[in-house]
Amino acid sequence: MVIVQCIVASILSQTAILLWFGFTFQTSLLDSAVSILLLAIACYLIGNNLKYYRPEKNRYLLMLMYCSILATLWLLVNNWVLDSIILNDPHYAEFLYNSLPIRFFIGLLIIGLMAMVSVVWYTQEDQKETEKRKLEAETLARDAELYNLRQQLQPHFLFNSLNSITALIGSRPEEARKMIHQLSDFLRGTLKKEDQQPVSLIDELEHLQLYLDIEKVRFGHRLSTEISYNEACKSKLLPPMLLQPIVENAIKFGLYDTTGVVTISIFAECLENELQITVQNPYDPDTTRPKHGTGFGLSGVKRRLHLLFGRTDLLETTSYSHIFTTIVKIPQV
Amino acid sequence: MRVVLIDDEPLARSVVIEYLQSWPDLEIVQECSDGFEGVKAIAQHEPDLIFLDIQMPKINGFEMLELIEQPPSVIFTTAFDEYAIKAFEEHAVDYLLKPFTKERFNKAVQKWMDQRQVPEPKQNTKQLLDNIQNSSLRNERVVVKTGTKIKIIPVNDILFLAADDDYVKIHTPEGSFLKNKTMAYFEKLLGEDDFVRVHRSYIVRINEITRIDPYEKESHLAILKSGEKIPVSKTGYPKLRQVLGL
Numbered sequence: 001m002v003i004v005q006c007i008v009a010s011i012l013s014q015t016a017i018l019l020w021f022g023f024t025f026q027t028s029l030l031d032s033a034v035s036i037l038l039l040a041i042a043c044y045l046i047g048n049n050l051k052y053y054r055p056e057k058n059r060y061l062l063m064l065m066y067c068s069i070l071a072t073l074w075l076l077v078n079n080w081v082l083d084s085i086i087l088n089d090p091h092y093a094e095f096l097y098n099s100l101p102i103r104f105f106i107g108l109l110i111i112g113l114m115a116m117v118s119v120v121w122y123t124q125e126d127q128k129e130t131e132k133r134k135l136e137a138e139t140l141a142r143d144a145e146l147y148n149l150r151q152q153l154q155p156h157f158l159f160n161s162l163n164s165i166t167a168l169i170g171s172r173p174e175e176a177r178k179m180i181h182q183l184s185d186f187l188r189g190t191l192k193k194e195d196q197q198p199v200s201l202i203d204e205l206e207h208l209q210l211y212l213d214i215e216k217v218r219f220g221h222r223l224s225t226e227i228s229y230n231e232a233c234k235s236k237l238l239p240p241m242l243l244q245p246i247v248e249n250a251i252k253f254g255l256y257d258t259t260g261v262v263t264i265s266i267f268a269e270c271l272e273n274e275l276q277i278t279v280q281n282p283y284d285p286d287t288t289r290p291k292h293g294t295g296f297g298l299s300g301v302k303r304r305l306h307l308l309f310g311r312t313d314l315l316e317t318t319s320y321s322h323i324f325t326t327i328v329k330i331p332q333v
Numbered sequence: 334m335r336v337v338l339i340d341d342e343p344l345a346r347s348v349v350i351e352y353l354q355s356w357p358d359l360e361i362v363q364e365c366s367d368g369f370e371g372v373k374a375i376a377q378h379e380p381d382l383i384f385l386d387i388q389m390p391k392i393n394g395f396e397m398l399e400l401i402e403q404p405p406s407v408i409f410t411t412a413f414d415e416y417a418i419k420a421f422e423e424h425a426v427d428y429l430l431k432p433f434t435k436e437r438f439n440k441a442v443q444k445w446m447d448q449r450q451v452p453e454p455k456q457n458t459k460q461l462l463d464n465i466q467n468s469s470l471r472n473e474r475v476v477v478k479t480g481t482k483i484k485i486i487p488v489n490d491i492l493f494l495a496a497d498d499d500y501v502k503i504h505t506p507e508g509s510f511l512k513n514k515t516m517a518y519f520e521k522l523l524g525e526d527d528f529v530r531v532h533r534s535y536i537v538r539i540n541e542i543t544r545i546d547p548y549e550k551e552s553h554l555a556i557l558k559s560g561e562k563i564p565v566s567k568t569g570y571p572k573l574r575q576v577l578g579l
Contacts, residue, residue, distance in 0.1 A: 167344035218342050286485070
């Protein structure tokens, strides 16, 4: 609405100016209407353009050039249209020619102004958007942290482990003692990792080994594990507690989805600028509930990777002939 | 009296075995490490009491109980949190939260012994199962027994259900399966988002319906993608119109 009012006001003022120069009302109105409407189109073009592409900082000379080109184009089109529709006034052609420089600068001024306003407006919009995203990311990070904390407590795991210890105390006290130590080490490691500092691969794998050893006591001969890594990757860094939910998921699917002996394998290798960790577990495609294949634990990992690295392609899962594979890539900076 | 232990963790079973030593009347006839073995063992030995874990491979403790015609008395042994247990607390003989003490274990067994004096103790387990559907522990799949085989049907695979005497016939793309449950049970289990009960004897997946045709006086037929024709009753029709947004 405001735009229409602006256009009408501009047309009227220009008509008034042309009347002052002594042209007929019809000629004045036609000239004004054509040039203002064409200018409005040029303004729309530059505004729309800047919505999607804005020059980097300190590249305003480029902007000026762009505005000049647009102003020139506008002038040429304007000139050609007016020249071909207003024929009955002999003075008009001469006036049109003489007024070219003035028209050019006024056009450039308006287009430039439009460009400036657009840049400021859209930059602000962008900032708002960025802030919104940042806020969202922070909320997500908090959620992830909460989820992690809950995960770390793992009541189910903890109580079942304590129950195993109860059983061992009677029959095999030495093993009970060993399991208490493993559980303590594991819990201590978990608490230490509350600060989100990256940890080395070897530390993380040792921590996982503790967890797996405890699970092995619980599940006996049903669970076996294979952990291997390239020597060169030993000190590569990864976010703490990132692998834990992946391995938990593998165990859950492996142990609760099949009845036989389950082998969970973990393999780490270095790719170019990336640490890649592959976790595999058997599963039963007939009973694994469809759509829930990735599990909540994994979507948490994916979200975390997205927050940390801004990429969504770092976690991949594939299932092929009874083997479920999770591949996680950690960019090394 | 015969007892069967069903728990996937060997050490968890050994605790129960140890505690049971002070109950000479109770004889452990079999130990099972998953629900499939449990179903077989219960059919074979007809135990008086079972100790049952909830989270187990393939099918969980509740699903296993559903497969048994005459379930024995149950004492749950689980590390599940109390909230999950509360829902059916009153209907199981008892539940033991791992790790449990010998005193707590003895109390549970004593409770069962006392209940045995009262007639119809098995009623409990039936009620328990009816109650479980209200808990959120399981509604993603249905477990059925066909002959000696156990089939796990994801709820997503169910096309429609038809009442069949005392059973309900579950129709899936792979064929149909019978389950000894009521239509009301399934109506509750499946919820109202994906399914609608169009008839006293029929529950249909909403997405499967391609067409509704009028049929005789005041009734309709729902035509499914598979070509199946399902009767829609006078009371079912308004419900169907509502879920389809007509």
